[in-house]
Amino acid sequence: MAHRRHRSPRPLRTLCALLVALTLPVLAGAPSTGATERPPQQRGSAATVLATAATSADAQARVIVKYRSSASATASVSGQSPLSTIASADARGESVTALERPQRAARMTARIGHSLRDGIVVGPRTQVLHASGLSSAALAAQLAADPDVEYAEPDQWVRIASAPNDPLYAANQPTATPAVGQWYLRAPDSAIVSAINAEAAWAQGTGSGVVVAVLDTGVRLTHPDLADKLLPGYDFISDSTISNDGDGRDSDPSDPGDWVSGTACPDGRIDEDSSWHGTQVAGLIGAMTNNSLGMAGAARDAMILPVRVLGRCGGYQSDIVAGMRWAGGLSSTPVSNPHPAKVVNLSLGSSGSCSATYQSAVSELAAAGVVTVVAAGNGAGLAAQQPANCIGAIGVAGVRHTGTKVGYSNIGPSIAIAAPAGNCVNVSSGPCLYPLLTTSDDGTTAPGNAIYTDSGNSASLGTSFATPLVSATVAMMLSANPALTPAQIKTALQASARPFPATSTDTSVPVCAAPTSTAQVECHCTTSTCGAGLLDAAAAVAYGDQMPPASTDSGGGGGGGAVGFGWLAGLALAVLALSGQRRVALRR
Numbered sequence: 001m002a003h004r005r006h007r008s009p010r011p012l013r014t015l016c017a018l019l020v021a022l023t024l025p026v027l028a029g030a031p032s033t034g035a036t037e038r039p040p041q042q043r044g045s046a047a048t049v050l051a052t053a054a055t056s057a058d059a060q061a062r063v064i065v066k067y068r069s070s071a072s073a074t075a076s077v078s079g080q081s082p083l084s085t086i087a088s089a090d091a092r093g094e095s096v097t098a099l100e101r102p103q104r105a106a107r108m109t110a111r112i113g114h115s116l117r118d119g120i121v122v123g124p125r126t127q128v129l130h131a132s133g134l135s136s137a138a139l140a141a142q143l144a145a146d147p148d149v150e151y152a153e154p155d156q157w158v159r160i161a162s163a164p165n166d167p168l169y170a171a172n173q174p175t176a177t178p179a180v181g182q183w184y185l186r187a188p189d190s191a192i193v194s195a196i197n198a199e200a201a202w203a204q205g206t207g208s209g210v211v212v213a214v215l216d217t218g219v220r221l222t223h224p225d226l227a228d229k230l231l232p233g234y235d236f237i238s239d240s241t242i243s244n245d246g247d248g249r250d251s252d253p254s255d256p257g258d259w260v261s262g263t264a265c266p267d268g269r270i271d272e273d274s275s276w277h278g279t280q281v282a283g284l285i286g287a288m289t290n291n292s293l294g295m296a297g298a299a300r301d302a303m304i305l306p307v308r309v310l311g312r313c314g315g316y317q318s319d320i321v322a323g324m325r326w327a328g329g330l331s332s333t334p335v336s337n338p339h340p341a342k343v344v345n346l347s348l349g350s351s352g353s354c355s356a357t358y359q360s361a362v363s364e365l366a367a368a369g370v371v372t373v374v375a376a377g378n379g380a381g382l383a384a385q386q387p388a389n390c391i392g393a394i395g396v397a398g399v400r401h402t403g404t405k406v407g408y409s410n411i412g413p414s415i416a417i418a419a420p421a422g423n424c425v426n427v428s429s430g431p432c433l434y435p436l437l438t439t440s441d442d443g444t445t446a447p448g449n450a451i452y453t454d455s456g457n458s459a460s461l462g463t464s465f466a467t468p469l470v471s472a473t474v475a476m477m478l479s480a481n482p483a484l485t486p487a488q489i490k491t492a493l494q495a496s497a498r499p500f501p502a503t504s505t506d507t508s509v510p511v512c513a514a515p516t517s518t519a520q521v522e523c524h525c526t527t528s529t530c531g532a533g534l535l536d537a538a539a540a541v542a543y544g545d546q547m548p549p550a551s552t553d554s555g556g557g558g559g560g561g562a563v564g565f566g567w568l569a570g571l572a573l574a575v576l577a578l579s580g581q582r583r584v585a586l587r588r
Helices: 010-027 047-058 083-092 105-112 136-144 198-202 277-286 317-327 356-367 463-480 486-495 537-545 565-587
Strands: 060-067 117-123 126-132 149-154 211-216 303-308 343-346 371-375 394-399 415-420 439-441 450-452
Touching (some): 060 117, 060 136, 105 126, 105 136, 136 149, 198 537, 211 277, 211 317, 211 463, 317 343, 317 356, 356 371, 371 463, 394 463, 415 463, 415 486, 463 486, 463 537, 486 537
Parallel strands (some): 211 343, 343 371, 371 394
Antiparallel strands (some): 060 149
């Protein structure tokens, strides 16, 4: 029979079958499972609506295109004048009719092979083009490669870059301290060199739709600047003596206090008031903002997932790692986590190189698309602690308002970036001038009243509080571009960092040296000691928003890659080539 006489050789039939199997789902509009797909948003928060809208908008590309005055395209489409004629008229400044203004979607569709729609005219030879099924960045890259395009760039969404109305945010409030307010969030200047420029970042991404897990002492769930920002968390402390709440693991992540009295801790502490450490970290990341109350959170629209892993004297690594895996959605033990985090904040650690247990957890989270941000530690210039020194973690060093390393911060080549950690330059002569104002509690042991730290309460000092500023920035980056991978986020943070101040800014301060067993206090940071530079939230969000989707060609994990038409065309050509080679072989 004819269909048998002309059957393809078996290898060719196999390739053809593969081509059909891969092509049909794409042509039918089946959803991609590749790394470029935007991750699903979490349910149960007001941020979900905004996040869903942003995800849908991302699949609707919107690009501003300016055509060259010497554009070579001459074909007329739908009765319009040739592209070269319009470009020439535009270049000469001549008056053109409405039909002769840039409305060139049909022509550009034929040139790049993706269906485009005309948008508004922006100016001479400049218009907006729309497309479905790809990001604005991807479309801009395709259009920019066309020889008749002068430039193409995403038509970015812009928000008002205004200061929030939270009373403790602004400087020089008559009844609030510190006098500098939330200095660390404002735009940097000669006085606050290390400020992270969060206001400009908010114009690009606010953390909407992103969950940040705070693995710490728990959180005061009733604090008025946090209550509406908290998701249901968990208490992973397995030892009732450490937990201070009378039992082991349970579903209550609230902080009962971590005070120590009488019995010595392993590190020698005997009597110590409750720190409310987790509450302070949570406030820096995501305190309610623009609610005319208290302070502003750095990632103002992110949601916080409280995971309690530290109690009296600290906590066990086993509890911390169990909490890390649960927070990132890798474990449903002891219960499922309906709100897995995309960012895990660890303002904790211990001395030594990265343990296999920590490394495994950090690597697993990274493979699942979860970013781990860790404090370098407060050992006064010693080597960064674990898990900040684990491969794949984003280790954070602390700097003073002037941009030099704050005395207590650890350092080392494993550090990724530096952020404000708070410092009291005049601690012996008056109130602390540059603490990191944040949410807290006034109870010395058990919970008391909700408060904010101030110049008289220097507890908000340390790399523990530099770390949440980086975690918040990561949340803002992910709200602007949810497709970013942990590796891309680290790259963007480092590439967008501002340089450390030059040594000439204060010659009395030495240059930071590689860490040894000897402490070193304030020093001028270098890229081998304090990371790539000073955190710039606005620049990091902008840099990350322009990054192309991560490649799916390499076998680095992360699931199957999306099948694109370019790849399918290559496969088709390979099939045809193989067919030709086979036919030649049969004729010999």
